[in-house]
Amino acid sequence: MAKTNPFTFLQQVxxxxxxxxxxxxxxxxxxxxxxxxxxxxxxxxxxxxxQVLGYVVGLIMNAGV
Structure with a gap:
């Protein structure tokens, strides 16, 4: 890995x-x-x-009662 001095790095940035x-x-x-x-x-x-899915699941769960 090549080392770069901080000054050169800041210039590149x-x-x-x-x-x-x-x-x-x-x-x-x-x-x-x-x-x-x-x-x-x-x-x-x-x-x-x-809300819709909760309502549908509620209908399904209460259908067996």
Whole structure:
């Protein structure tokens, strides 16, 4: 494994960081809102699915009584 001195390493890190395309503030806000909306949809879907499955299992369990 090749050893690199810390100064050279930091120069390489800095040059690689300069190549990164960072999102704009607007893109970050829109992406964050989209994540929250999708989380809300997923939570609502799984809540409804859980209620329906619970109801069906309840009907099955009470059918034998």
């Amino acid at each position: 800095r040059s690689e960081t300069a190549k990164v395309t960072w999102p704009t503030r607007r893109e970050t806000i829109i992406s964050t809102i989209m994540v929250f909306v999708m989380v809300a949809f997923a939570a609502a879907f799984f809540f409804v699915a859980d």
